[in-house]
Amino acid sequence: ASKPAATEPAAEPAAEATPAAEPAAEPAAEAPKSDMVMGMITDTGGLGDQSFNDSAWLGLENAEKEFGITRQVLESQSADDYSPNLVSFAEEQTDLIFGVGFLFDESMKAAADKFPEQKFAIVDSQGLGKSNVAEIVFAENEGSFLVGVIAGLKTETNKVGFIGGMKFPLIEKFEYGFRAGVKAVNPDCEVIVNYADSFEDAAKGKEIALVQHQAGADIIFHAAGGVGAGLIEAAKEEGFWAIGVDQDQSHMAPESVLCSMIKRVDVGVYSVAKSVVDGSFQGGTLVFDAKSGGVGYSDKAGNLTDDLKAAADKYLEAIKAGTFVAPSTEAEFNAFEAPTL
Amino acid sequence: MVIFIALLASALRLATPLIFSALGGVFTERSGITNIALEGMMIMGAFFAILVTEFTNMPWIGVLAAMAAGIMTSMILAVIAIHLKGNQVVVGTAINLFAVSITAFLLELVWKRSGQTDSVKKALTTNPFHFLENIPVIGKLFGGMTPFVYLAFVAVAVSYYVLYKTPLGLRIRAVGEHPKAADTVGINVYRIRYICVGISGMMAGLSGASLSLGTISLFREGMTSGKGFIALAAMIFGKWHPVGAMLASLFFGFCEALQIQASTLGFDFIPSEFLQMLPYLATIIVLSGFIGRATAPKAVGTAYEKGHR
Amino acid sequence: MAKVVEMKNITKVFPGVVANDSVNFELEKGEIHVLLGENGAGKTTLMNILYGLYEQTSGEIFVNGQLANIKDPNIAIKLGIGMVHQHFMLVEPFTVTENIILGAETSKGPHNIQLDMETASKKVKEISELYGLAVDPNAKIEDITVGMQQRVEILKTLYRGAEILILDEPTAVLTPQEIEELGMILQKLVGQGKSIILITHKLKEVMSMSDRVTVVRRGKVIETLKKENTNIDELAELMVGRKVNLKVDKADHKSGKTVLEVHGIEAMNNRGSKALKEISFEVKAGEIFAIAGVDGNGQTELVEVLTGLRKSIKGTFAVNGKDLQKMSSKKIIDSGMAHIPEDRHKRGLVLEHSLAENGCLGNHKDEPFSKHGILNYDYIHEYCRNLITEYDVRTPNERVSAKALSGGNQQKFIVARELNRHPELIIASQPTRGVDVGAIEFIHKKLVEQRDMGKAVLLVSLELDEVLALADRIGVIYDGQIVGIVSGATADEKELGIMMAGGKVNK
C-alpha cells in the first residue's frame, strides 16, 4: 500500500487554496439519517498512519456527516487478514466495503465473486474486471511530476533526493514522476534515490535524509509513510527543504516543508460512498488525476515563490491538457522527452 | 574523508539505541537472567518519553519517565523470573506483546487516535554541544548528534566501570556465574538480580527515548522495528561485555550506514534488498568466521532457589 | 573450656526427609571437632544451618554463649563463622583474590565506590603467609589445582576474620600428602585460637586430626566421643549402625588375554592444553586395573578418550585387537564397552527422563528396544523393571524420573544398566563417589564379580582405599602421564602417595 505520510491529524477535510479538488460539501446543519452501513478495511499499516488509511477514513467520515451513514473499520494485522475481513463485512450485508490498498486486489476479486450482490471498492488498484467493484486510482506520477518541477527549479546544489518506502510499482510511480519533473526543468540535476524498505522506521528515514543532505541534496521528497517523519525532522534540524506527500505536511515544520504532493484518497472514497447513497454506484475504474483535482501540489505554508508556482502551474495545465504524459515507470522515464512549454 | 566522517556519524546515530539496549542486556544476563523483553521495554520507554514530555513540556522529565517506565516493565520480568521462578523466555515474550498492546491502547486513550502521537514541542533532537561542530574536519561528525549519542558512550563507560571496577560489579558477575557461591558469602542473589533487571529496564527505556525523543520527537507504533532483538544479538556478539556490546552495536550501525550510503557511494547497482541484508549477513559471517563460540554467563536462564542443591 | 558453639535440639525437615532430628552439638574453643557420618546422614545440613544457609525447623543455636538467630550467611560471618563447602563455592573465571574478597570487598575512591584490588591482594598475601597457605593471589581459579582451590576457600573464611571454621569433607579431593599438609594447617589454625568443625566419613582422618568426634546417623546424633577413648572399628559401627566389613572379599585373579590396549595416547583438555601425554597401558581379561591419582591429572580426559567422548591427537587404543581410536562413541559402546561415568548427573543420566528411558540410553537404537526408529516402550519398561529388581534399585517404579532417586540408587541403576550390556570391558570411573556404605559394598561386589567372570575392568578412582581394596594392578597417573604401574597386592599407600604427587619411587 502506499503509505505516504502526512502527520496531520486528518480532521479537516476542507481543501485549502490548492489546486486539489474540493471535498464534500459543508455538513448539513441537521444531521441527515440513513441506515446505510459502510465498512472499511485498512491494510497492515492500519488507522493512524496519518496518510493513506487515515485519508480514506476521513472520506468516510465526510460521508457520515453528509449522508448520515454509519461507518465501521477493520484493521488488518497481516496480509492474511484481507480475505477474512472482506468476508466479515460482506456477511453483515454492509452496503459498501472498501479495501484500502492495492494488495487487496486478489482477495477482493475472490470476494466479489463470492458475493456478487455486495458492493465493493478498492483503492489504488485497477483492472479487477468485476462489475461490483469500484476501483479508485490516482495519478501519483502527475502530482510527483509537479513537485519535481518545483524541486528542480528551486535547488541550488543541483542535487535533490527521493526517499521511497518500498520498491512497489506504486511507489515507483512517485519516484519516476518526480524524476521526470526534475529532469524537465533542470536536466543536469542529480536525483539521489533511497528506499527505506519500511513505512515505519522513522529513525531510518531521518538517517537517509541526513545522508542525502550530506551528499548535497537540498530538497528531498518522500513517499514513505511514517519514515517521512524522520525526513521532516532532519530537514528542520539541518535547514534544508522537505517535500511532503499525500496531504499538506507543512504543519509539521512550516519552515522546512517546501510544499506537498497531494493525493486525495478521501475524495475518492467519499465519491464512491456518495454514489452508493444516490444509487449511481458502478463497477470499474475511477481515475483521480491532475485533471480531476485528485492529485496536485499544495503549499499551505506559503514557501513557494510566485515564479515557482507559475512554473508548476504551467506544467499542471499541460498535463491536464494532455500535452504530455508524466512517466510512471522506469521504462517510461527513460523514454521521456521533456516537453518544451 | 568527508564520506568517511559521514559514515561514521551515521553509524554512531544508528548504533545509539542499540548500545543502550545491549548494555541493559549485558546487565541482566551477567546476573543470570535472560532478557528477551528488551524490545518491549524499549517500546514502553519510547511511549512514556513522549507522553510525559507532551504534558510537562520538559523533555528531560520525559527521559526520566522513559527510564521509570522501563524499570516498571522490567519488574514484571524480575518478579516472575526471580521470585516465582517462571520461565524467563515466556515472561519476556509476554512483556513484548504486552508493551505493544498497552502503548497502542494508551495512545488511543490519550490522543484519541491510533498509530502515531503528535510531535512534542520540545524534544532532544539536536546536538547539545554546538561548539564541537566548529572543530575543523571532524566537526561535521557532531552535527546530527543528539544528547543520547553522548549519553550512550557515557553509559558504556559507566557500565564497564560498574561491572569491572566496583564491588557491585564483582557481585553481579559472581551471581551470574555461580549464584550459590555468592549466596554463601552473604550476597543477596535476589537483590542483585532485581538491581540488574531494573538497570536493564532503565537502559531499554533510555533506548526507547533515544528513538522517540531523540530522533523524531513523536511516538509511532512499530517504531522500534525489532531493534530490541538486534540489541540482544549485539550483546551476544559482544560476548556479554559492555565494550563488546558497544562495538557490536557500532558494527550494526556501520553496516546499516553503509547500506544507506550505498547510492551516494555508487553501489546503487546492487538491488536495495541486498544492501538491506548487508548488516545481517555480515554478522553471520563474522560470527561463524572468527568470533565463533560465545559462552554465556553460566547461570543464565536458571532461577536461583535458596537452599537448593 | 568455653563453648563457642552450642546447637540445641536442631530439627530440619525437608519435604519427605527429616535431615536432622533433635540434634545436639557443641564446639569448644580451640578444638578440632569431627562430625562423622555416612552419606546423607545430615552433616552438611546441620552445618548449613549453623552457617545460615538453611533455617532450622526447630531448635536453638548459641554462639559464644549468646542465642543467635542465623537467618543468612551474613549473620554467620559477623559471628565469626566461616565455612568451606563440600562443593567448592568458587567462581571459576575469577581470580583468587576476587573470590576471596567477594562479598567483603574493600573499596576506595570518592564515596568508596571503587574496588581496591591492590589493598585486597596485599591483605590476601599477608594472611596466606601468616597461616602458611601459599597461593598466587592473581591466578584464575580455573587454572589452579583442587588443593589450591581448597586453600582459597580457607583463606576466604580467614579473610572475613572467622574464628570458627567449618570444613565440609575437605579431604575428599586431596592426595595423602596434601591431607597431611591440611592437617598441619589445621593445627596451626587451632594454635592461633581458632575452633574447627571437620566433616568427614573417613575414619582414619578422624583418628589423626580430631580432638573429639560426634557421630551422626540418619539425622540423629549417636554419640560424642573423645578421640583417645575410641578406635576405628567402634566408630565404623557407630556410624553405620551395624558391624561392617571394611575389606572387599576377592579371590586371586587369573588374568587372561589382553582386552584393552592403550598405546601412546595424547589429548587436549577443554582449555586447550595437553592433558594426556603418551599414555600406554593394557588391561587383561579377569583383572581390575586401577588408575590412581589426584583429581585433575588427566583421568577425566583419559576416560573420555577411551569412550569416544574426546578425540585423541595421537596414539591408538584397541579392544580385543579392534582399533577404536577413530570410532564414534556409539560404535565403541557396541564393541563391548561399558562405562560407569564419574559424574552421574552430568553424564550418567538424563535426569528428566524416566528411569525406563534412562535404562535404554546407549542401546535405544538397537533391537528390541526399537525397530525401524520406533521405540518399543513395552519392552523398555519390562527391561527396566528387570534391572531394578536384579540390582535392588530403590524406586517406586520405572516410570518416575531419574531425578527422583537418591544418589546411591541412581548410581546403582547406572551400574545395572552398564553391566547388563554384557560388556567385555568395564570402565568404572569413581563408581562409588558420594554413595553410602551399603551401596559401596554392593558396587564393589559387582565389579569383583565381573572380574571373576573374566571381564576386564578399568577402575579410575580418587579414593586410594578403593583402589587398594579392588585393584589387581595399579597405574598411577600424574600430570597426564602414567608414572608407574604396581601390583595391587604389594602396593603400599605411602609409595602410591609419592607417585601421585609426581615423585619417583626407586625400587
Place this chain on the structure above:
Amino acid sequence: MQNKEKNFLQVIIDNVKFPLLAILVSFIIGALFIAWTGHSPLVAYYELFSGSLGNFGRFGESLLKTTPLIFTGVAFAFAYRCGLFNIGIEGQYIMGAIFTVGAGWIFRDLPGGILVVLLLLAGTLGGAIWAFIPGILKAKRGVHEVIVAIMLNYTALYLSNYIVRTILNPSVLLGTEKKASTIMLPEQGRLLLLSKIVPAFGYSSVNIGFFIAVITAIVIWFVLFKTTLGYEVRSVGHNPYASEYGGISIAKNITLAMVISGAIAGLAGAVTVAGLSYKVDQAAGMPGYGFSGIAVALVGQNHPIGILASALLFGVLANGERKMQMAGIPKEVVGIIQAIIILFIAAEQVVKYLPDIKKKFSKNKTQEVQK
C-alpha cells in the same frame, strides 16, 4: 481398568486446570481495560465469542487463524525440546512461502494432487534450508542460534521481497503489469476449501490446511515421544553430556532438530500460500507468526497436544477480535489479554508452590515424611 481411566482423567484435569484459571483471570483483567475505554466488557466479550464461534462460518475463520499458529507453535516446541531457541521461525516461514510460489510456477502444468504435494514439500524444504544455517553453525561452530536466526529473519524478508519484485513477478513471468506480489498459484495447486465438503462453513476460507496442521502436530508428538529420533532430541535437550555418553551425536541432533523445526515453519508458509493467499507480497515487516508461535508453544507447554489447544485459543481470540473491532472496541485489548495469559503461564510456579505452602501449615509433619 477403571482406576486407570480415572488417573487419565485426573492427568487431564491437572494439566488443564491451571491454564483455565490463567485464562479466566486474564479475561477479568481485560474487562477492566475494556471498561476503561467506556465500553461494556460483557458486550465486548459477547462480540468476541460470537465473532469467533457464533456460527459455522465464523468458527471456520477461527480455525483458519489457528492453522499457522499450530505449525509455528509445534515448530518452536520441537527445537525447544532439543534445547534450542528457534527465534527464526519468522524467516523460515517466509522462505517456505516463497519456495511454494516458486514451485507453483515451475510445476504449473502438473495435475492438482501431485502439485499440491510438491508445493507443500517445496515450502517444507524452504524452511528447512533456512533453519539448517543456524543449526549447523551452532552444531559445528558453537555460534549462538539466536543471533543467527534473528539475522536470517531479516535476510529472508529482504530476499523474499527481492524475489517477489524480480524473479517471481508477473511482469517477469507473464509479461503483464508489474505488481507488488508474485504471480498467483495455479488453481489446481490450491488447498481444498472445507466449505466444498461441509457447506456450512460458508464463505470461510478455512481449508484442509487445518487438518494438515493437526496431523503435523500429531506426527510430531509421535516423533518426539515414540521414536528414537525424538528420544535423542529430547535427551540432547535435557542433557547433552549424558546424550553424548549414550552414543547420541549432539551436533547431528541439534542440526536435525533445527531443520525439522524449520521444515514445519516452512510448511506453515506453504499452507498459508496454498490455502489462503495464493501469492506472496512484498512486505515491510515480519508476518508475526513466528513470535505468536513462541507464545503458543510456551502456553501449550511445548507439547504438541497442548499446542493444539493453545493455538485454538489464540486463533479464537484473534478471529473474535474482528467483531470486537467492528463494535468499536480497541483491538489492543485482545493483545493485552493474550499477554496476561502468557504471564500467568510463566508464573505457573505460584500455583505449583501452593501445595508446599499448604504443607508448611499442616501439623503432622512426620506423616508427610512417611510418604
